[in-house]
Amino acid sequence: MKLIFVLFLFILHNVICAQKTINKEKTDFNIAVNEFTSDPEILNSSISFYAIDLNSNEEIGKINPELRLSPASTIKLFTTAAALEILGEEKTFKTKIGYSGTIDTNGVLNGNIIIKGEGDPCFMSHNFNSTYYNINIFNKVASEIIKLGIKEINGSIIGDASYYSDNSAPSTWILADVANYYGASPWALSVLDNEYKLFFNTGLKADDSTNIIKIEPEISFMEINNIVKSDNISGDQSIIYGGQFDDYRIATGKLPINKTNYEVKGSTSNPPLLAAELLKNELLKNGIVVTHSSFDVPGLKLKNNNNEDYKYIYELESPKLKDIVYYTNIKSINLYAEHLLRQIGVAKNRSGSNSSGIDEINNFWFKTTGKLLIYDGSGLSRFNAVSAKQLVQVLSYMKKTSKNFNSFYNSLPVASRSGSISGMFSGSIAENNMRAKSGYMTGVRSYAGYVKTKSSKEIAFAIIINNYSSSSSVVKGKIEQFLIKLSNN
Numbered sequence: 482m483k484l485i486f487v488l489f490l491f492i493l494h495n496v497i498c499a500q501k502t503i504n505k506e507k508t509d510f511n512i513a514v515n516e517f518t519s520d521p522e523i524l525n526s527s528i529s530f531y532a533i534d535l536n537s538n539e540e541i542g543k544i545n546p547e548l549r550l551s552p553a554s555t556i557k558l559f560t561t562a563a564a565l566e567i568l569g570e571e572k573t574f575k576t577k578i579g580y581s582g583t584i585d586t587n588g589v590l591n592g593n594i595i596i597k598g599e600g601d602p603c604f605m606s607h608n609f610n611s612t613y614y615n616i617n618i619f620n621k622v623a624s625e626i627i628k629l630g631i632k633e634i635n636g637s638i639i640g641d642a643s644y645y646s647d648n649s650a651p652s653t654w655i656l657a658d659v660a661n662y663y664g665a666s667p668w669a670l671s672v673l674d675n676e677y678k679l680f681f682n683t684g685l686k687a688d689d690s691t692n693i694i695k696i697e698p699e700i701s702f703m704e705i706n707n708i709v710k711s712d713n714i715s716g717d718q719s720i721i722y723g724g725q726f727d728d729y730r731i732a733t734g735k736l737p738i739n740k741t742n743y744e745v746k747g748s749t750s751n752p753p754l755l756a757a758e759l760l761k762n763e764l765l766k767n768g769i770v771v772t773h774s775s776f777d778v779p780g781l782k783l784k785n786n787n788n789e790d791y792k793y794i795y796e797l798e799s800p801k802l803k804d805i806v807y808y809t810n811i812k813s814i815n816l817y818a819e820h821l822l823r824q825i826g827v828a829k830n831r832s833g834s835n836s837s838g839i840d841e842i843n844n845f846w847f848k849t850t851g852k853l854l855i856y857d858g859s860g861l862s863r864f865n866a867v868s869a870k871q872l873v874q875v876l877s878y879m880k881k882t883s884k885n886f887n888s889f890y891n892s893l894p895v896a897s898r899s900g901s902i903s904g905m906f907s908g909s910i911a912e913n914n915m916r917a918k919s920g921y922m923t924g925v926r927s928y929a930g931y932v933k934t935k936s937s938k939e940i941a942f943a944i945i946i947n948n949y950s951s952s953s954s955v956v957k958g959k960i961e962q963f964l965i966k967l968s969n970n
Contacts, residue, residue: 513966514542522959526949529869532942532967535880535931541940541970549854549866550945553920554813555927556860556867559853561806561892562875563842564821565885568828570803574601576670578622578760579791580629581636588632594764595639595791596756598670600833601799602820604756606674608808609800618797619763625795627767637773638761640753644669645823645833650725651857652835653864660723660730662746664861667819669833670753670777673698675816681743683736684711691736701758703750705730711738721747753777803888810892810918811900815859822858850874860920872929872943880931880941893918893930902928905961910935911968917942924948926956934970942967 518528531546533539576599582592603609605618642648650659650666658664665675678697684690689711696705709719712735719734728750736743749755757775764771799805802821809817819835826837829844835857843853850871856862879889893916894900897907901919906912917930929943944964949956 510542510966510970513963514544517959517963518544520959522951522955523946523949526956527947528945530942530944531869531873532940533873533877535877535939535941541938541942542967543870545868546870547868549868550927550947551863551865551922551925552860552867552872552927552929552945553922553925554815554860555872555918555920555929555943555945556855556865557810557813557818557858558872558875558918558929559842559846559855559867560818560821560858561809562879562883562885562889563845564802564825565806565889566883567825567841567845568802568821570801570806570885570888572802574799574824575599576601576604576797576799577793578625578795578797579793580626580631581789581791584629584631588630590631590634590636592634593636593639593789594626594634594760595641596670596753596760597641597644597791597793598668598753598756599644600667600669600820600824600827601797602667602671602805602817603674603799603808604670604797605672608674608812608814609804617763619760620767622760622795623763623767623769626764626769629794631769633770633772634764635772638757638764638771638775640670640755640757640775640777642669642753643778645827646837647823647832647834649835651819651862653856653862655863656722656724657720658861659725660721660748660750662748663815665748665816666725667816667823668752670756671816671820672752672756672759673749674814675749675752676746677703677749679705679732679745679747681709681736681740681745683738683740683743685739687712687738689738693732694742698755698759700749700755702754703728703730705732707732709733710735712736713738717743717745719745721745723750726750751777803885803892806888807892811894813901813919815861818859819857846875849878861922863922867945869929869943869945872945873941876929876931876941876943880939890916890931896932905957906965906968909965909968911965915964915968920945921953923953926953926960928960928964932964932968934968936970938970940967940970 528544529548530544532541577597584590648668662676680695681691691709721732723730754777822838823833825841827833829841830837854866856864894902896915897912915932917928920927927945932940
């Protein structure tokens, strides 16, 4: 009896000590929360923060958890998670090449060659060169056309993007974004990440003119007016202006002095037409004559008369969705996120439009998060407004319910190791124990993800800060220190 009593006292002592530890951790983090919200650098900002223990569902901390704020790129968590759940991690997308008309005895095709896009976001993307794609893929297509005995094409090369009902950028994106690489619009036939590279030689002193020495790839239908100046700066302060469907671009702003081959990226105005031109050039290199101009369906000229019957001779399959999601989150690729949104619209509604995709993402998450105020799939729209709690609800759902959790989790950057948080949390408990998606635009900083804490808790967290007056780097540092304290919980 005495032994049982001693054992009871021992267990009671341990329980009390554990409870004291838990209470101390709560107290310490509550102090951290109060210090964070009263920090003069972010005092008058809008903040939403929420964190829960995934095993116990206990709230670890909160600051205006249901306040809806602009999240920037953390909106991609809603998009990529929904894509995995709705489409499946093994889903792929196709691009088909075919021809219409007849081939006569002289090897003349009296018809057209078509590149039919079905929404592959990474067709010929440099992200997948080594595994899936080769930038000379059109050389293989040319070989297939030669095998058919075709020596001349009495017709056109057509880039067909009609698979989507909407090939335009979200209406809430701003003009200063859509002509730059991060504002590339999703097309049912996208190519080379819908971007091109400008290479500049800059002047020897401030206010000198710059010269564009080459463009990759060459785009015959696009005109660029370069008024970029040289300056005593350390990084790229240039910007490219132009409407989404406008083949005229203005490159302006500033670049560092005394640079050669300085790279700046822009968005392609007409990816289907570019794909057609790339294939046409490859055919010409292989000695195949093409008599007519290339064009796109639909696109800038909105040609909808492409009702010919095609025989498809070559098919390219995209990477698996889980690999596309990986790059979407690890590199925060807006284009891929917008494609995934439209593919959700196609799958659920047979409509590859921005609005259809948004509706279906909202329908999917409604039982988990309530209504989401989202206007795109990537977070580039400043109209988006979600709360930290909604982000955590998605993180919790993926951890506890989804069979696709591993693909989702592995797509998130690792603290001090990869992606946008590779330079953060070094030497702290969060290093290599946190996976999180970040979001950033002027006046916006956000982070959402998972962390295994010092006491082995598994925490899902999200923090969004808007409208801060301090520098972005200062706010980033404040958030980093706050999340380190969360990791020490």
